[in-house]
Amino acid sequence: MKTQQADLNDGRSKPRLATDQKIESAVREVIGSDGFGGVTIDRVSEVSGVARTTLYRRYRNRFELLEAVAEQIVSTIPPENEITLEGFTRVIDRLRQVFAADDMRKLVAHMFRADDEFLVTWRARFIGPRLAVLHDFLVCGVEAGTLVAEAGDGLVVELVLGAILVATTMHARLPDHWSDALAKRLWPTIAA
Structure with a gap:
């Protein structure tokens, strides 16, 4: 057989x-x-x-x-439970790996410009959960008193994603230390 x-x-x-x-x-x-x-x-x-x-x-x-x-196409991102600069760096790096890939960058650009119902739903279903990992990390940090209250308002998520998308547009490839540099710049503004 x-x-x-x-x-x-x-x-x-x-x-x-x-x-x-x-x-x-x-x-x-x-x-x-x-x-x-x-x-x-x-x-x-x-x-x-x-x-x-x-x-x-x-x-x-x-x-x-x-x-x-x-x-x-869209990789999942594991949650991060360590609310520290190192944990923040890991979350940013995981997002960088997902959203900075050449084909993913193109997909995201098309998704953010789309306004038809299917793509709005698709964006929410596949992009939303990846960004939720960072949002959940920030909210947990606020609830634990490790991060300032403003850290959980959504702006940091937008800043991180925006930085990834802009940096990958300007540079062909983001160096591995890029996530560490971004985390170190943002951490003093969100740490309690």
């Missing part, structure tokens, strides 16, 4: 994994060149070389396709 060899990471077969990677790559390419509105089953089929019938078997429409690919 012939068994299908499964990928060790998530149980998908090698052919399924290869197809998923082609689809994901095509979606990223189309978003990068045409924005989210350019992502259609036909366009992804054309760019990926994956048959339309295969795509329609997996996804009912472009929204399901985008949602499935988003799960692969």
Whole structure:
């Protein structure tokens, strides 16, 4: 009896994994060149070389396709429980790793400019939880008395994300010490 060899990471077969990677790559390419509105089953089929019938078997429409690919693209960020400068640095660095990646930067830029209902929902569902890690860290610090009350008002989250996006736009790649430098600049203003 012939068994299908499964990928060790998530149980998908090698052919399924290869197809998923082609689809994901095509979606990223189309978003990068045409924005989210350019992502259609036909366009992804054309760019990926994956048959339309295969795509329609997996996804009912472009929204399901985008949602499935988003799960692969947007990394999760673990919570940080140590409310210290070092913990703050780790949270910023995790956000830097997620949002400073070339393709993620392009996706985020398109998402923040989008105003159609699907993309607003998509932005909230996939970007929101990543930013919530920093927000939760700050709120916990305020509740513990480690951080000033203003640290939990949302402005620090916007400052950090804005700094990441602007810095990655200005520089091709952020150095690893960038997160440490930003955390050290912000910490004196939020520490109690």
